[in-house]
Amino acid sequence: MPRWPHDDPASLAAFYGDPDKGEPGKQLKPVIPPFQMYYAGKPIAKIMFHVKAAGALAAALDEIWRECGRDQHKVDRLGLSVFSGAYNPRYVRGYEPGNKEGRKPRWSNHAYGAAIDFDAEHNGFNTGHGTMPQLAVAAFKRQGALWGGDYQGRTDPMHFEFCSRAPTATPLSFLGEVQADGDSDQSGAGEVAGSDAPAGTPAGGAAPSAGGFFGRVRNWVTAGASSIGLTSLGAMTNGEVVAMLLGFVLLILVAGFLISLWLWGKQSVADWIAKHIA
Numbered sequence: 001m002p003r004w005p006h007d008d009p010a011s012l013a014a015f016y017g018d019p020d021k022g023e024p025g026k027q028l029k030p031v032i033p034p035f036q037m038y039y040a041g042k043p044i045a046k047i048m049f050h051v052k053a054a055g056a057l058a059a060a061l062d063e064i065w066r067e068c069g070r071d072q073h074k075v076d077r078l079g080l081s082v083f084s085g086a087y088n089p090r091y092v093r094g095y096e097p098g099n100k101e102g103r104k105p106r107w108s109n110h111a112y113g114a115a116i117d118f119d120a121e122h123n124g125f126n127t128g129h130g131t132m133p134q135l136a137v138a139a140f141k142r143q144g145a146l147w148g149g150d151y152q153g154r155t156d157p158m159h160f161e162f163c164s165r166a167p168t169a170t171p172l173s174f175l176g177e178v179q180a181d182g183d184s185d186q187s188g189a190g191e192v193a194g195s196d197a198p199a200g201t202p203a204g205g206a207a208p209s210a211g212g213f214f215g216r217v218r219n220w221v222t223a224g225a226s227s228i229g230l231t232s233l234g235a236m237t238n239g240e241v242v243a244m245l246l247g248f249v250l251l252i253l254v255a256g257f258l259i260s261l262w263l264w265g266k267q268s269v270a271d272w273i274a275k276h277i278a
């Protein structure tokens with residue numbers, strides 16, 4: 001049994017409170033980092049975090065501090081003293097109420113006070129694992145947290161969240177399930193650039209389930225595209241998915257025609273077309 005709620009709105013709200021009612025914001029407590037941290041270049045004294053996950057956050061920060069030999073310079077060098085946001089009552093980008101794609105609104109896991117971002121500048125949206133040091137990943141995973149660097153398709157390496165993606169009962173759910181990434185803190189601070197790209201294949205804190213045929217095609221296309229460096233495909237509409245499939249079919253037909261020309265010569269192909277099609 002995972003220690004943290006499953007990453008879906010009902011389970012998160014049951015555990016952390018409902019952001020629609022402002023509940024998580026009333027259940028925050030300060031976590032004092034064991035090393036100096038900075039937000040937008042200014043020293044901070046504490047991080048406000050959900051009371052149910054505050055102990056786990058403190059334990060992860062303690063482990064980072066120990067693993068760095070209690071050396072502030074080392075923590076600084078690794079980018080782990082750069083705080084880029086925690087509690088923030090906002091929606092997953094692209095999942096705001098009234099979004100033009102008609103997606104169901106979805107709170108970011110930052111809205112539950114259960115996610116934290118480090119060094120957004122060097123660990124932006126879809127930068128693979130960014131520069132996030134393994135010792136930080138290990139420290140958070142020891143507390144059962146998920147790391148945005150592990151998301152399929154699109155990554156959010158600045159981001160850690162206290163929830164679970166243990167498989168649910170639905171077999172083959174991986175085909176329809178999407179991950180909500182791009183979940184970094186942004187609306188709280190204009191200077192934190194970057195990783196909150198449209199979460200078409202939501203990952204990150206929020207994983208709206210874009211099931212069905214279009215959702216799956218979109219996931220496959222997005223995963224493939226992001227692996228070759230295209231990042232803007234996640235927010236494709238259904239129409240765009242259809243256009244892309246039609247384009248693909250057309251490409252195969254044209255390629256087949258050219259290959260038959262090459263194999264059999266112009267005259268035989270023209271004869272064949274005249275006989276069978278024209």
Ligand SMILES: [Zn+2]
Pocket residue numbers: 110115116117158159160183184185
């Ligand atoms: Zn985040």
